[in-house]
Amino acid sequence: MPEEVRTNEESAMVRRWVSRLTGSGSTAPPLRIECRRQGWGTMKIGRSCIGTPLCLGGRTCVHGLGTHASSEIVASYPEPMRRVRAVVGMDQNSATKNYAGRGVSLVFSVRVGERTLWRSGALSIDSAPQPVDLELPGVMAMTLCVDAEGGDIHLAHADWADLRVLVGDGNWVLAGMLDGAVDLDLGAPISFRLDGKKSDGLLPFWHRTCQSTEKENGVCLHQVAMRDAATGVECRLEVREFAGFPAVEWTPYFHNAGPHDSPILEGMQSLDVRWLFRGEAAVLHRSHGSRNAVDDFLYCRDALMPGSHIRVAPGGGRSSNQWLPFFNLETNATGLILGIGWTGEWAAEFRRDFTDTVNIQAGMNHTHLRLRPGESIRLPSILLLFWQGTPIHGTNLLRRFILRHHTPQVGNQPLRAPISCITWGGMKTESHLAQIAIIREQKLPYDYYWVDAGWYGPADSISQNEFGEEWAKHCGDWNVNPAAHPQGLKVLSDAARAAGMKFLLWLEPERAVCGTPITQEHPEWFLGDAAKPGGNLLFNLGLPAARRWLTDFISRLLQEHGVDGYRQDFNIEPLRYWQTADEPDRQGVTEIRYIEGLYAFWDELRFRHPDLLIDNCASGGRRIDVETISRSIPLWRSDLQCHPTFNPVGGQVQTHGLAHWVPLSGDGTQCRPGDTYSFRSVLSAALAFFLFAYEHDLAKTSPGYPYEWHRRMMDQHRRARPLFYGDYYPLTGRDAAPDGWMAYQFHRPDLEEGMVLAFRRDNSPFSQASFKLCGLTPACRYLLEDADVGEPTSISGEMLTECGILILLGKPRESRLMFYRKK
Template identity: 25%
Template sequence: MPREYLSSHTLGDTLVRFPHDPDTGVVGLEILPAALAAETVAPRESLHGEAFIDVLPGDDPWPARPVESLLQFKLVGDPYPGAFVQGHSMRNAETLRRFCFEGREVEERDGATTIETRLTSADGLLAVHRLSWREGDGALCVGCSFTNGSDRPVTLEMFASFSLSGITPFHEADAPERLNVHRFRSVWSAEGRHECRSLEELHLERSWSGAGAFSERFGQVGTMPVRKWFPFLAVEDTVSGVLWGARLHWAGSWQMEVFRQHDDVAISGGLADREFGHWMKTIAPGESFEATPATLACVKGGLDDLCDRLTAMQDEAVNTQPEVEQDLPVIFNEWCTTWGDPSHEKLCAIADRLQGSGVRYLVIDAGWYKREGTDWSSGHGDWNPSSKLFPNGIKAAADAIRERGLIPGLWYEMETVGSQSESFRAGKHFIERDGIPVTVRERRFWNMNDPAAVDFLTQRVIDLLDDCGFGYLKVDYNETAGLGCDHPDSQGEGLRRQVEGSYRFFEKIRERLPELVVENCSSGGHRLEPSMMALTAMSSFSDAHELVEIPIIAANLHRLLLPRQNQIWAVLHPEDSLQRLTYSLAATFLGRMCLSGAIEKLSKSSWNLVLEAITLYRKAVPVIKSGTSRRFGEVGKSWRHPRGWQAVVRKSETLALVVVHTFKDAPVQIEIPLAGEWVLEDSLVGESPEISGGIICHKPVGDFIGSVWLLRKP
């Protein structure tokens, strides 16, 4: 029998299909490029015809591609999934067999389409899948909810945000040697390493009979969501040239999964479940629970095309940021200037140098609160400005910065408390594990659901920022809370609520101080995920402040976040050669320019180079803000010791920004493809590449050279 579909919908250039098995009642979700619908092939229905199946006794139908449910969840008390998968996956648990398709609603309003699919059980439980799309978007949003309409509590131990199956619809069977999985690894100061592995390399070939189910489940546990992995997953059909991808919007424990039991591949993701993230949640009668949001996309093209669609979904949130942010101002952060020892005098010297330079924000980083005998890392938490560093109060420093035409900013690590602070001994106001405050690296974590903790932070953070006239807040977060914290349901649920409490405090800051610019930092890039990006104007890209791999990391992140939100540091030293300064400054054109270092001690020629870079950056803002990026070159396997070269070309309709870095053993000539006709508008340090026949030809003068060219269509 051919596969049945409840319905199909064309949303933009994406075809959405809901396969339905009338015998089991299971409803699935498939997406594909609408233009390729005619190229799909009917999947085989059974394994019959394979010699190793036909020799078996009995009348088993041996299904080849049964429908996988678009909702994946598991209730405590129901049998666990078989096929040797327990401990590796909780997909396709017996819970799903209790639910039947109940109805479908499609709503179209104001250019938006929402497709709601409802599953119900005999005892009154309701699971809802909502797929939404807005006109002009290249991706789809997914939201799932669970409502307990029964007369007794039930406990979830797995609830996915999305489940997408039917990969690939362009092969009738198990698509050997054509499916690849794309992920991005991440560690401290080395964010965004792309990994591409075949299904075969991941040992995800289907079993010969379907009796075995296999899963590649990955993610992270804790409150640093970008730790080991980004919450991103894509599968590529290398023959059809189609990719399917997903991103999670969540700053806590999460998981993604590539699942294979039959011919097709399914991907899913969401909150880390009981097996992976210690999560269970009890839903009382009449209560509902919403899964974390996810974004899905598919495209005929390459990985960059898929990532463009997913990252573009962040535009809406960033466009609501304060008006002062809309022209992408340049930032100066004094961290690599004073190294945790800022003072009124030092800040005034920095502000004097920056006056009239084109820099708009001057951010006071960690250490402004230090008491005698404490340090910046463990002395935070009370948030009383140091009378030694700021004898006239920190407001006087903020006023002095504003008097010099700059917007003052201030650093907080507000969700944690250092061991040298008085607040460290604040009793029961921290999250606990086993009744003991969670303590790591001389830090504890405020319970962000404790009214007393929230009131304290409101006074010491929001009120101080407001009273002192700060226009910029840098929020850091330098440790993870780990596997979870005490809660009657589970430690994973305690952690989930902690993350929601942090969200609420960020929202409270925005409500009280709507014009405040907020930066998201977590020891660099540990919170570079969509939900935190939506709450803030920009994010620190990494803690790799002074390293040669800065341009490599910055380029990686073009696939994962908008450059307009990606703050790239250039630390400037008086002893740096002009070549080294240019290398550092060039990297900032890959996102938001942030300067640091002993700028007041730079020579005239060095400072003039900085001013030239700022001027060029202002010209490049339109294409940094709105464009698409492609990367070229070869840097070798080691980022700490890179070899070769890298070029990032970012284009809009009228501008092209080309940022080139060479590394050790650079080639004598570099050729960069650039379709169309372009002329040089401006460049850093006056370089003029040869542009001809859709190729940029550049002859670098050595290793570790940075170049920036702004091109315009004639």
């Protein structure tokens, strides 16, 4: 895998942040600045309101605020402020010096509450700057005002230069921070309300401790604990810092150590910080979720204009349903990537004020609850990764970090994403055995033989394919269907193993149809309307007894059937089940317990079966987040590929968008023999490469099947697979338009090789395109090889990066796969 990389600047950003959070460093919190009102433009930190250096009396200043009358700016600090100093006046720039600024006079004032503590005279462009040196009565906030005398605000550019305050500990704190700084107002990156009171007014008075421990794999664990003596409510942050990466993570936990129910806890945000930057532009990068559409995981860029905000939630309770829980905030060549670890209903909001500040919140979408005495809960985990340079640099830092710290490991290396022969579970045993024999005879090097849904249920109800209702209506009856598989499934796993493959089996244990055996034996284990025959019920993983039973049951099933890969599907939206089960003063608790139970269930399965591969499916890729990818891999990232006539452009869009965040995922080909364009459109680290998924395929398609083409495609996947573990570079736009091209590059800097995939879509009129490659060394030469030709060509890195690689595709709906390696 590529080595972790972080610059000194990125390292410093993380170190400052962790030091502030843990109290292990001497870095003082910044002076918090909030512009409440401004007559024109946006307030700037360290620059004038038009972006030029602050300039008063012919002298430029580095620190301070540039604003425009009429303005109100609130400056606050978590400790009492004793004195404020500044130099104020009209900013000297080309506009104010040469034009109408000469007719404007400004009056500056400092207010605390309703009282005006200081007021300047009228200052014009010709006036000398006026110093401010004012004693403050130990306040936590003050308001800095600028008004135009006579009301004319044209070109009323005003500066609070060298603004600083003396705080309670005797230190002077400057206004103005480095680009890309995360402001922790109270040294805690979370927020909540307790008994109606905001946490920013509570946490400074809670008892606080911190313990740090060096862990394996370059991880330092910090336990930051805060306790309210009055209520017994405790908040603990489990913070992880990573050697070699500019990343920090934390998981918040709340506990009631008191003898009574806690007051109401609500609005609980795992992340509540401000991102400060210098520059006009703020852009939020994000991706769609998995919506069974051609634009699944579509990569999006949204400008955050002053005064605007973007709020995102997945909808329905599955974490990547409408939107993927990863975001990249780009500001002036600095940025912050946010990843959310919560396999339920999270929400994130990015709100830009009228300054160079973006307020970021993320957590559960809704909480309003009391904690019982002795009760504890966990909230969504948060990943922050800092970067400088370009957004794609941040992307590749994230990919390397995910591979190292959030991908299941085998022998200290990320698991190898498999290529699988996917089959329908309702296909009868003899047909499965016939297909396995073909795989063996034709020497098709599959990693797994995949048996999907439909293998269970009563003998009088055999499921032919996923387009009927038989497979769905028997979820909860996990007895092997005796008509389809009279000898059980072990005969299939044995045959697959003899052919050199492992065995993967589909289940959906979180959903059960009302009336199936387990719903009748233990109705108390389910959420939903148990009086509705045939309706979907939700198995409540939040109940310890139910979870223990399910863990034991699945563990036995894996052993009994010889299962190496466990495919867990989830085809209902759980949010309404959770919300219906909540009491009025316990809103959010059912969801919390369920998600805690899901993680405990998977962790215990992995503990009992260390070599088990968990495939995370939820109607495609609707539960992809930091927590699930740490335990599993999504082998089927979109249900778009379920239908035999699916549009292969969807596979291209999925790779293009998802690769920005998640290195390892899988896609499905459907049964399209000889269709290289479609195969490459879904080419990914893992691959479900259809042979004969259904019995009618086996009967109709096996005679005359192009096995040589099939082997060639498998060889191309085998060669491409390790490159998906490298850096990623999109080479074209991101949409699903049928008249365009799409291309992307994967590069392994540690191996000094990579690949380019390019597609000319159905309606594109262009027969050629040139793409400049990334990550190469200009002074070196590379061997470039067309996968369809096989003859390598030597070409310089300078040519590939400066001029690009020219790709000719003579017909629409054609593709090209190019491999390269350093000579």
